[in-house]
Structures are given as structure tokens and as C-alpha cells.
Amino acid sequence: MIKANNSTLKSWIEVPENSDFPIQNIPFGVAKHNNEVFVATRIGDTVINLYKVAKLGYFNIDAEVFISCRLNDFMLLGKQVTRDVRNEISDIFVSTNTEASNNAELQKALINNKEVEMLMPISIGDYTDFYSSEQHAFNVGCLFRDPNNALLPNWKHIPVGYHGRSSSILPSGVDFHRPKGQRKAPTDEMPTFGQSNLLDFELETAFFTYEGKPIGDSISTDEADEYIFGMALLNDWSARDIQGWEYVPLGPFLGKNFASHLSCWIVTLDALEPFRVSGPVQEPKVLPYLEYKGDKHVDINLEVAIKPENTEETIVSKSNYRYMYWNMNQQLAHHSINGCNIKVGDCMGSGTISGPKESEFGSMLEISWKGTKAVKMTDGTERKFINDNDTVIMRGYAEKDGIRIGFGEVKAKVLPVK
Amino acid sequence: MIKANNSTLKSWIEVPENSDFPIQNIPFGVAKHNNEVFVATRIGDTVINLYKVAKLGYFNIDAEVFISCRLNDFMLLGKQVTRDVRNEISDIFVSTNTEASNNAELQKALINNKEVEMLMPISIGDYTDFYSSEQHAFNVGCLFRDPNNALLPNWKHIPVGYHGRSSSILPSGVDFHRPKGQRKAPTDEMPTFGQSNLLDFELETAFFTYEGKPIGDSISTDEADEYIFGMALLNDWSARDIQGWEYVPLGPFLGKNFASHLSCWIVTLDALEPFRVSGPVQEPKVLPYLEYKGDKHVDINLEVAIKPENTEETIVSKSNYRYMYWNMNQQLAHHSINGCNIKVGDCMGSGTISGPKESEFGSMLEISWKGTKAVKMTDGTERKFINDNDTVIMRGYAEKDGIRIGFGEVKAKVLPVK
Numbered sequence: 001m002i003k004a005n006n007s008t009l010k011s012w013i014e015v016p017e018n019s020d021f022p023i024q025n026i027p028f029g030v031a032k033h034n035n036e037v038f039v040a041t042r043i044g045d046t047v048i049n050l051y052k053v054a055k056l057g058y059f060n061i062d063a064e065v066f067i068s069c070r071l072n073d074f075m076l077l078g079k080q081v082t083r084d085v086r087n088e089i090s091d092i093f094v095s096t097n098t099e100a101s102n103n104a105e106l107q108k109a110l111i112n113n114k115e116v117e118m119l120m121p122i123s124i125g126d127y128t129d130f131y132s133s134e135q136h137a138f139n140v141g142c143l144f145r146d147p148n149n150a151l152l153p154n155w156k157h158i159p160v161g162y163h164g165r166s167s168s169i170l171p172s173g174v175d176f177h178r179p180k181g182q183r184k185a186p187t188d189e190m191p192t193f194g195q196s197n198l199l200d201f202e203l204e205t206a207f208f209t210y211e212g213k214p215i216g217d218s219i220s221t222d223e224a225d226e227y228i229f230g231m232a233l234l235n236d237w238s239a240r241d242i243q244g245w246e247y248v249p250l251g252p253f254l255g256k257n258f259a260s261h262l263s264c265w266i267v268t269l270d271a272l273e274p275f276r277v278s279g280p281v282q283e284p285k286v287l288p289y290l291e292y293k294g295d296k297h298v299d300i301n302l303e304v305a306i307k308p309e310n311t312e313e314t315i316v317s318k319s320n321y322r323y324m325y326w327n328m329n330q331q332l333a334h335h336s337i338n339g340c341n342i343k344v345g346d347c348m349g350s351g352t353i354s355g356p357k358e359s360e361f362g363s364m365l366e367i368s369w370k371g372t373k374a375v376k377m378t379d380g381t382e383r384k385f386i387n388d389n390d391t392v393i394m395r396g397y398a399e400k401d402g403i404r405i406g407f408g409e410v411k412a413k414v415l416p417v418k
Numbered sequence: 419m420i421k422a423n424n425s426t427l428k429s430w431i432e433v434p435e436n437s438d439f440p441i442q443n444i445p446f447g448v449a450k451h452n453n454e455v456f457v458a459t460r461i462g463d464t465v466i467n468l469y470k471v472a473k474l475g476y477f478n479i480d481a482e483v484f485i486s487c488r489l490n491d492f493m494l495l496g497k498q499v500t501r502d503v504r505n506e507i508s509d510i511f512v513s514t515n516t517e518a519s520n521n522a523e524l525q526k527a528l529i530n531n532k533e534v535e536m537l538m539p540i541s542i543g544d545y546t547d548f549y550s551s552e553q554h555a556f557n558v559g560c561l562f563r564d565p566n567n568a569l570l571p572n573w574k575h576i577p578v579g580y581h582g583r584s585s586s587i588l589p590s591g592v593d594f595h596r597p598k599g600q601r602k603a604p605t606d607e608m609p610t611f612g613q614s615n616l617l618d619f620e621l622e623t624a625f626f627t628y629e630g631k632p633i634g635d636s637i638s639t640d641e642a643d644e645y646i647f648g649m650a651l652l653n654d655w656s657a658r659d660i661q662g663w664e665y666v667p668l669g670p671f672l673g674k675n676f677a678s679h680l681s682c683w684i685v686t687l688d689a690l691e692p693f694r695v696s697g698p699v700q701e702p703k704v705l706p707y708l709e710y711k712g713d714k715h716v717d718i719n720l721e722v723a724i725k726p727e728n729t730e731e732t733i734v735s736k737s738n739y740r741y742m743y744w745n746m747n748q749q750l751a752h753h754s755i756n757g758c759n760i761k762v763g764d765c766m767g768s769g770t771i772s773g774p775k776e777s778e779f780g781s782m783l784e785i786s787w788k789g790t791k792a793v794k795m796t797d798g799t800e801r802k803f804i805n806d807n808d809t810v811i812m813r814g815y816a817e818k819d820g821i822r823i824g825f826g827e828v829k830a831k832v833l834p835v836k
Contacts, residue, residue: 126585131668152666157609158600162668163581163675167544167761168633177634179756182576182705191575193705196756215586215677216595216836242756248570250549250580251669257581258756259633287600287611338597338614338660338676339836343585418634418757 002083002270004090007403011093012101013110015044020397020406023093026086027265027407028071028230032117039066039074042265043093045113050089052109059088070123071266072345075210075229082229083270118264120171121232122208122345127169127260128335129204129236129349130161132326134280136354139366156284159326159334161351164236165257169347171264175413176237178388179258183241195417196239196255198371199386202352203304203362203394204234205321207328208266212342219336221292224329225269227342233263233302233394233410234349240365240385262347263394263410271405275299275398277322286330289337296327300407302353302396304362309389311379316367319353319360321396388416420501420688422508425821429511430519431528433462438815438824441511444504445683445825446489446648450535457484457492460683461511463531468507470527477506488541489684490763493628493647500647501688536682538589539650540626540763545582545678546753547622547654547767549573550744552698554772557784574702577744577752579769582654583675587765589682593831594655596806597676601659613835614657616789617804620770621722621780621812622652623739625746626684630760637754639710642747643687645760651681651720651812651828652767658783658803680765681812681828689823693717693816695740704748707755714745718825720771720814722780727807729797734785737771737778739814806834 004026011023021027021042031040031047038051054063061081065073074082092100100106131137134151137160141150154160170176178199184191208229212219219227236256243255276295300321307313326334328348336342352362361367364385367375374382386392391413397406422444429441439445439460449458449465456469472481479499483491492500510518518524549555552569555578559568572578588594596617602609626647630637637645654674661673694713718739725731744752746766754760770780779785782803785793792800804810809831815824 161671165581167759181756253579254756257758338599338672340675341585
């Protein structure tokens with residue numbers, strides 16, 4: 001077992017009940033405080049400046065790696081080092097470490113979460129988005145093609161994925177403008193230009209990679225865990241009307257690349273290890289390079305809320321990451337089977353994660369069943385897609401044996417078209 | 419007129435007949451010589467170390483920008499600065515500048531092309547590939563769909579594009595292994611795993627951007643030239659069998675992302691200005707945001723050769739960049755119309771450039787008409803797609819009034835599957 005995951009540990013830093021950040025989490029992020037930018041972790045509501053901790057000699061690595069605006073340099077040290085640092089952080093902040101809790105210099109590394117601005121955690125090289133939830137692929141197939149042949153012939157043979165745009169991935173809290181572009185409904189004779197009227201969220205998670213192998217080499221499902229640093233929540237916004245007109249034959253482009261939002265704390269794969277579960281039986285049998293051993297799915301509760309301006313939020317979806325058909329190991333093995341080189345900081349989106357129940361669907365496209373059903377908000381208004389000035393909030397956490405490992409949230413407000 | 423484009427200029431550096439690099443070109447690249455890596459330009463067969471030139475005080479900018487393994491820092495200075503530097507280089511190496519030609523220190527910045535290794539010129543952030551040659555889209559439509567409705571309904575309304583993988587874009591000369599993956603011919607019952615048997619080149623050009631506007635803002639067709647640094651040749655390799663099985667509904671993925679190759683000298687948009695030509699009449703009329711003024715296409719001769727191991731090359735295609743339906747200005751305006759933020763060093767591929775004649779088709783898929791016609795090599799062997807140990811070479815140049823502005827070449831050998 002990974003030392004820092006020990007469920008009996010308590011921290012000398014206060015952890016509120018139901019916090020996403022007990023001492024068993026120890027996520028990594030990039031924070032800004034008093035104009036200083038540094039790599040940080042968080043316990044309870046306390047953000048910890050890891051540069052200051054490192055300067056006190058607590059770690060066996062160069063402190064300079066933490067005085068950075070991105071986690072990439074830290075990740076470049078590889079899994080053994082980042083795992084060691086997480087274990088060392090656990091040792092420092094565990095309740096029995098009175099040397100540390102009495103160290104006045106160490107106290108200077110602790111900051112109240114409210115005083116900190118969280119920045120984009122990782123400099124993303126390439127962004128790949130998969131399409132790995134069966135219920136989501138089935139729903140989309142029903143809505144746009146044939147309910148009797150909802151899944152396309154390749155879907156159960158390959159973790160279908162496509163390349164996305166990395167420049168427009170934003171950290172939680174950065175609002176954005178409704179996109180504009182060409183739309184053409186099937187009933188329209190010609191395309192028109194204007195704002196997207198079918199703006200949607202997509203409930204996703206993302207994982208981030210360490211530096212992979214050289215171009216030409218592949219990462220097997222057995223090796224994949226060693227190349228995965230951690231996970232975050234991802235809202236992969238979609239403009240359904242723009243997407244519907246543009247995407248044949250080369251896939252989504254402007255319907256997707258105007259913005260995606262990422263939660264700011266990267267929860268390590270190590271911290272999620274206790275929450276592994278088995279995946280679905282894969283039938284037809286997958287090709288040997290996609291076979292895997294052990295429990296490689298993860299039980300992570302996910303939810304989406306819409307908060308209209310000046311009123312309370314309404315939860316519109318409760319899903320779970322365990323609903324994935326293809327797991328991260330299969331995705332990474334597939335991505336590299338042709339020799340494609342994976343780089344440090346690559347972002348791999350899960351695709352929209354929908355569960356089997358209607359209340360578990362991960363996009364408004366599915367929840368409103370292509371605009372045929374409305375969802376009521378607390379202020380009495382209805383939503384089929386996302387309105388201007390709505391804030392969409394996603395949250396996620398894994399929970400077992402009294403330990404809750406959470407991601408915090410990813411949220412962003414839709415501003416009117418510019 | 420841009421000063422450095424003056425067709426009467428001669429250099430005091432020798433320029434062989436039919437060189438791609440007269441003093442009117444002044445491309446930018448990154449070179450390695452004696453373990454030093456630096457930003458360079460080239461005149462004739464002489465590579466010029468711009469860091470050394472800058473240290474002699476010839477430019478008005480910090481020399482450090484040239485002691486870099488990528489052009490990005492230079493490009494971040496913006497179009498006016500890079501244009502000024504190109505004009506200053508012209509002033510230094512013009513035949514009338516006897517101060518410079520007699521400067522022994524300046525001579526130390528000059529290196530024979532054969533002694534230099536050219537590296538990847540730009541750190542590419544996002545890579546977008548368009549699909550903007552009408553003949554290519556028509557050919558593909560005929561081969562895979564219906565010759566009577568070869569162009570999809572959206573094709574003449576939007577410059578169709580998709581996101582590609584930037585990590586696997588390699589500089590000319592770096593060989594690569596034939597990819598493997600899943601393939602399933604329409605007649606196969608189940609997919610199989612193995613090497614791609616339908617490996618193809620795609621004859622493309624690429625343009626590279628300066629830092630664009632903040633997310634949410636768009637670049638108009640009028641503004642686009644100011645955001646384009648220059649162009650290169652791009653061989654966007656495709657594994658047709660892998661692609662055919664995977665690409666519905668989200669577009670190309672592993673059939674494309676194993677490798678793409680780029681020529682190493684970036685020819686500035688300024689240098690190509692004299693070769694502007696008008697584009698095709700666009701009917702139906704495009705939406706206002708895609709309208710443009712002036713001649714925005716460019717007359718660039720392109721060719722592709724296949725060189726089997728131990729024998730001479732055979733030219734298999736002669737095309738021209740003027741055959742594009744959508745020009746760079748339209749592509750950039752479309753890419754950013756939804757607020758997508760363009761970053762310094764983004765790579766925008768043209769898509770395969772096919773001319774109207776069979777001899778002008780830009781991929782083996784088209785040349786062999788989906789494997790139904792073979793092309794004879796000089797050694798008597800035939801090709802429908804690319805064999806192991808074949809080297810594919812692409813060249814390009816613009817020529818007018820006795821001035822030839824070329825790109826050199828992009829070449830790479832296909833090694834057997836790993």
C-alpha cells in the first residue's frame with residue numbers, strides 16, 4: 001500500500017467534515033498568493049506552499065522545481081519522485097509529527113484557501129478527448145442516428161478518441177463568452193452566422209501523463225499506471241449547433257475548441273488507488289493489446305449543477321467515473337499503439353460520462369433529450385441547454401471507509417456573446 | 419514593397435543557379451553546428467548563425483533571442499520586428515555592403531550548409547489540419563462516397579478542419595517506423611491487429627502563427643496576414659487502413675498521429691508576397707466573416723518524389739498551392755470566429771493539395787485511385803502505397819521574374835514496423 005493512503009492518518013492541520021482534502025489526498029496544483037506563484041498542495045482549507053516547505057529541507061529534491069507556474073517540471077522527475085514527495089508531505093503534516101507542527105518557519109508555508117488564487121496547473125501539450133462512456137455513445141447514437149444501431153461498429157473494438165485544442169483549456173473560475181459561428185439545422189436551406197443557441201456542458205474527467213516513451217514505442221495496459229500522474233474534472237463545453245454542421249467528415253472543431261474548463265487540483269493516481277473497481281465485461285473480446293489485468297476503473301462520484309444568475313444552483317446530473325467502458329490503461333495503450341509519443345503534461349479527456357439512469361446523463365443534449373424535455377431551476381425558469389450568465393459547476397469525489405478524496409470543483413460562467 | 423524582396427538585389431554570398439535561397443528569401447530555422455544550437459538563416463548554400471550576427475550589433479534586438487532551440491521567442495517579438503530583422507539581414511548581405519563582406523568577425527557566422535544539422539524550427543503548441551483543396555476533397559468523396567455528391571454539404575461553406583497531434587511532428591530527415599494498429603476492411607467480419615498496409619503521404623503546406631488575440635476575440639480575414647509568420651512544407655503521413663476503421667464519428671486519430679514531417683526552413687509570408695495570386699470564385703457565396711479582399715492565394719510549385727532504397731527517385735506528383743479553395747486568411751478567420759485563441763507557434767496544415775490533373779494529385783490514395791492503379795518506379799517496381807525503406811521527398815518553390823523562393827525539402831524514410 002502507498003504509505004500516504006493509510007486511512008488511519010490524521011493531520012495536525014484542521015480538516016473540516018466532508019472536506020475533499022484530508023491528509024490522504026495530497027493533490028498538486030499551482031497557486032498565487034501575494035504575487036508569488038508556486039506549486040502547492042492542500043489539506044482541509046489550508047493551501048501549502050511547497051517551495052517554502054522544500055526550502056526548509058523536507059524533500060530530497062531541488063526546491064526550484066516548485067517555484068514554477070506549472071506542474072510540468074515536477075512531473076518530469078517521474079512517478080517515483082512524485083510519489084516520494086507525496087509520502088514525505090504526509091509525514092510532515094501527520095498529527096504525530098510535533099517537530100513539524102511546532103516549526104514556526106513551516107507555518108509560513110500555510111495559507112488559508114480563501115487568500116489564494118488557483119492557476120492553470122499544467123502546461124498542456126496535446127489534448128486528446130476520448131468517447132469512452134457506453135451510455136453516452138448510445139444516447140448520442142439514438143438521438144442522431146438509429147436507436148436500433150446506436151453504437152457504431154468500431155465502438156466496442158477501439159477506445160474512440162480525437163484530438164482537441166489545448167490553448168483554450170482554462171482553469172476553473174475563468175468565465176468565457178458564448179461562442180458564435182456557422183449553424184445549419186437540417187431544415188435550413190443555407191447556413192447562417194450567429195451565436196450558438198445550443199451551448200452545452202460535457203461532464204468529463206481528465207488524466208495527465210508523465211513523459212512517455214520515444215516516438216515509435218508503445219505503452220502497454222500493464223505499464224500505463226506508471227505514466228499517469230493524476231486526474232482532474234473537465235467540463236468540455238460544446239456548441240451543439242456549430243458542431244452538428246461542421247463535424248462530418250473530420251470530427252468536432254469549432255463546436256468544441258472555444259473553451260474547456262479544468263479543476264485546479266490534480267489528484268494523484270496514487271491517492272485514487274483505494275477506490276479502484278472492476279469495469280464492465282467487454283464483449284466482443286478486445287484485441288490483445290487492449291486486454292488488461294486487475295481493477296482499473298475508479299469509483300468517483302460526479303455531479304453537475306447549473307446556477308442561474310442571482311439564484312441557487314440546481315443539480316442536473318449525478319454520474320460516476322466507474323461507468324466508463326474503456327479505462328485509462330486501455331486509452332493510453334490504444335493512443336500509443338501506433339508509436340504516437342506521449343509527452344509530459346498531455347491531457348486525456350474521458351469523454352462525457354453518462355450513467356444508465358436519466359438522472360446520470362452527463363450533458364444537456366442527453367438530459368433534455370435533444371431539447372425535447374426541460375429541466376426546472378430553483379427560480380422557476382427552465383433549461384434545455386445553457387443560458388447566458390448561467391454558471392455550470394462540476395464536483396467529484398471518491399469515498400470509502402470514511403475517507404473522502406475529492407477534486408474540489410470546476411466552475412465557469414457563460415457570458416453573453418462578444 | 420518590402421525592402422528585402424527587391425528582385426534586383428544580389429548577395430556577396432555565392433548563390434548557385436536555381437537555389438531555393440537567394441537573398442530575397444531569408445528564411446528562418448534552427449541549426450546545430452559544433453554542438454551549438456542557434457537561430458539561423460540561409461543564403462545559397464551558406465547557413466548564417468544569427469546569434470553571432472546579432473552579437474556584432476547588426477540588429478536592434480537582444481541577441482539572446484537567437485540562442486534558442488526554437489523560433490518561438492523570436493516570433494513573440496511580433497511581425498514588425500521579424501520583418502525589420504529580415505530587412506536588416508538583406509542589408510548586411512547585399513553585394514554593395516563591402517563593410518560587411520570585409521568583416522572578418524561576420525565571416526565566423528557563416529557555415530557551409532553541409533556542416534549543419536537542421537532541427538525542428540518551432541515549438542508547436544496546437545496543430546490544426548485543414549481540408550481545403552477542392553480536388554482532394556472531391557477525389558476522396560468519389561473514392562469513399564458518391565461521385566455524384568462527392569463534396570459534403572458543408573464543404574463550400576466552411577474551411578473544414580480538425581485538430582491534429584503536435585508531439586509527433588518531426589523535422590525533415592528523421593526517419594520513422596511504419597505504424598501498427600487496428601484495421602478492418604469492409605469485407606472483414608472483425609478487426610485485426612497488425613502493421614498498416616496502406617501507408618500514404620499527404621502533400622501539404624503549413625503556416626505558423628504569431629501570438630494571436632486573447633480567448634474570446636476573433637482574427638478577421640483582413641487582419642490575418644499580420645498573424646502569420648511564414649510557411650513550410652508538411653508531409654502529413656496517413657495510415658489509410660487504420661484511419662478508415664477509426665474515423666467515424668470523431669475524425670482521424672491513430673491513422674494520422676504517428677508522424678508528420680516538416681521542412682526545416684520557415685519561409686516568411688513577406689518573402690512570398692510577390693507570388694500572390696487570386697483564388698477561385700467561391701460559389702455559393704461565403705458568409706461575410708469569410709469574405710476577403712485582394713489576392714490571398716500563393717503560387718507555389720510543389721512536387722513529391724518516392725525514392726526506393728538503392729535506386730533513383732521517381733516524381734509521383736506535381737501540384738501547386740494555388741489550387742487551394744480556402745486561403746490562409748479564411749482559415750485563420752474561421753478558426754478564431756468562435757473565440758478560439760491562436761498562440762505563437764501554432765501549426766496550420768493546408769490539407770492535401772491536389773490539382774485538377776491526375777499528375778497533380780497529392781496522395782497515393784488519389785494517385786493509385788484507392789489501390790487500383792500502380793505507379794512505376796525507376797527500378798521497375800510498382801507502388802500503390804508506400805513500401806518499407808522508401809524515402810518520400812517533397813519540394814516546393816515559388817518563381818517569378820527570375821527570382822525563385824524555395825522551401826528546400828522535407829524528406830523521411832519509412833522504416834519497417836517496430
